[in-house]
Amino acid sequence: MSSPSLAADKAPASVLPGLALASLGAIAFSGKAIIVKLAYRHGVDAVTLIMFRMLFAMPLFLLLAWWAGRGKPPLERRDQLAILGLGFSGYYLASFLDFAGLAYVSASFERLVLYLNPTMVLLLGWVLFGRRATGRQLIALAVSYAGVLLVFGHELQIAGPDVVLGAALVFGSALSYAIYLVYSGEVVKRLGSLRLTGLATSVACVFCIAQFLILRPISAATEVAPQVIWLSVLNATLCTFAPVLMVMMAIERVGSTLTAQTGMLGPMSTILMGVLLLGEPFTAWVAAGTLLVLGGVWLLARWR
Numbered sequence: 405m406s407s408p409s410l411a412a413d414k415a416p417a418s419v420l421p422g423l424a425l426a427s428l429g430a431i432a433f434s435g436k437a438i439i440v441k442l443a444y445r446h447g448v449d450a451v452t453l454i455m456f457r458m459l460f461a462m463p464l465f466l467l468l469a470w471w472a473g474r475g476k477p478p479l480e481r482r483d484q485l486a487i488l489g490l491g492f493s494g495y496y497l498a499s500f501l502d503f504a505g506l507a508y509v510s511a512s513f514e515r516l517v518l519y520l521n522p523t524m525v526l527l528l529g530w531v532l533f534g535r536r537a538t539g540r541q542l543i544a545l546a547v548s549y550a551g552v553l554l555v556f557g558h559e560l561q562i563a564g565p566d567v568v569l570g571a572a573l574v575f576g577s578a579l580s581y582a583i584y585l586v587y588s589g590e591v592v593k594r595l596g597s598l599r600l601t602g603l604a605t606s607v608a609c610v611f612c613i614a615q616f617l618i619l620r621p622i623s624a625a626t627e628v629a630p631q632v633i634w635l636s637v638l639n640a641t642l643c644t645f646a647p648v649l650m651v652m653m654a655i656e657r658v659g660s661t662l663t664a665q666t667g668m669l670g671p672m673s674t675i676l677m678g679v680l681l682l683g684e685p686f687t688a689w690v691a692a693g694t695l696l697v698l699g700g701v702w703l704l705a706r707w708r
Contacts, residue, residue, distance in 0.1 A: 422657030426666035429650035434674040436643040437511035439635050440503055441682055446629040450503040455616035455625070456636035457644065458499075462609035464645040469602030476599065486591045487600070491607030494584025499608065500615070501577035508563070508570025510684050513555050515674035516697050517574045519667075522704055523548050524582035532586065544703035551696025558689035597652055605648075668698050 443453055479487070506514055523545050529535040537545070559567045584604075592600055616625070654663045671694055678684035 419658055422654045422663075423666060425650045426654035426658065426663040427669055429647040429654060430667045430670040431673045432643055432647035432650065434515055434670040435677065436639055437506060437514050437674055438677045438681055439639045439643060440506045441511050441678075443632050443635045443639075444507060446632050448628050448632045450500065450507060451616055451619050452624055452628060453632065453636065454500055454503045454612050456628075456633065457639045458609035458612040460637050460640035461644050462606060462613075464641070465602045465605040465609065467602075468645075468649075469599060469606055472596060472599035472602055476595075479595075479603075483591065483595060486587075487603045488607055490584050490588055490591065490600070491604035492611060493580050494588070495605045495608030496611035498577045498580040498584065500612065501573045501580060505570045505573030505577060508566045509559060509574060510563075511678040511682060512671075512675045512684055512686075512690055512694075513559050513571070514574050515671045516552055516555055516694060517571065518578050518581075519671050519697055519701060520548055520552060520575075520578055521582050521585065522701055524579055525585050526704065528582055528586045541704060544700045546700070547703060548697050548700025551693040551698075551700065553693075554696065555690055555693035558687065558693070562685075597655075601648055601652070668701070671698065 440453065502514070502518070526535075526537055526541060526545065530537055556567070556571055559571075588600065588604075595603075651663060654666070675684075675686060675690065675694060679686045
């Protein structure tokens with residue numbers, strides 16, 4: 405039998421692979437905004453850009469859905485309808501609004517708004533299901549939203565009134581994904597997280613491709629700069645499919661709470677990459693707003 409000291413020495417090491425996966429997943433997710441901003445420099449619009457991202461990601465998510473569904477019973481009608489609704493809200497609408505909003509706001513601000521997801525889930529639980537929020541939770545909400553408003557005011561001074569539209573679009577994206585999180589709980593229990601993610605994202609891919617075919621001529625796909633294609637491949641693989649797997653694997657190893665807390669690396673890495681790769685300014689306003697948002701989400705997790 406191993407001594408208590410040896411067991412204590414081994415415990416932290418057993419957590420390291422899960423923490424590494426959660427950290428890499430958060431950083432990879434945060435790179436999406438950077439890639440989108442880089443692609444916009446080549447004159448592409450949101451409809452075309454998201455079509456390319458989903459076109460390249462679709463085979464990977466179909467493969468994931470098949471692999472996760474091996475040996476499982478066929479989908480019931482209620483699950484088919486749920487997947488359609490969740491795919492529309494959580495991955496199609498949320499992604500499109502996010503891409504559209506990034507044309508008007510900085511990558512740093514976009515990531516801070518999206519990081520409000522836990523607070524939106526809490527608010528939706530109160531509005532839709534009557535789940536009361538505690539005083540501590542309301543304080544955490546106020547801290548996070550104060551941080552976003554601080555950075556929003558700073559962006560408004562720099563970029564002008566277009567920031568209002570961009571902020572509304574990104575906030576709509578975060579709200580759409582929060583709706584997905586609220587309603588996906590029961591479906592996850594029946595299908596499993598990987599199978600649901602693969603199926604719902606595949607549905608979203610179809611929506612995004614169909615949207616392009618309806619709104620744009622086919623020739624629009626052949627007229628984009630080669631850099632847009634390569635950036636979309638990178639977005640679909642490194643910043644979409646890979647982090648989904650890494651986060652799911654992290655949850656299996658260290659649990660959802662620790663994985664969510666590690667997700668705080670996302671906003672920080674987006675800000676750093678925005679400064680280094682996009683030349684976005686890092687000011688005291690951005691730093692203060694970021695600390696408030698992260699602090700509010702941390703308090704919400706601690707006081708839940």
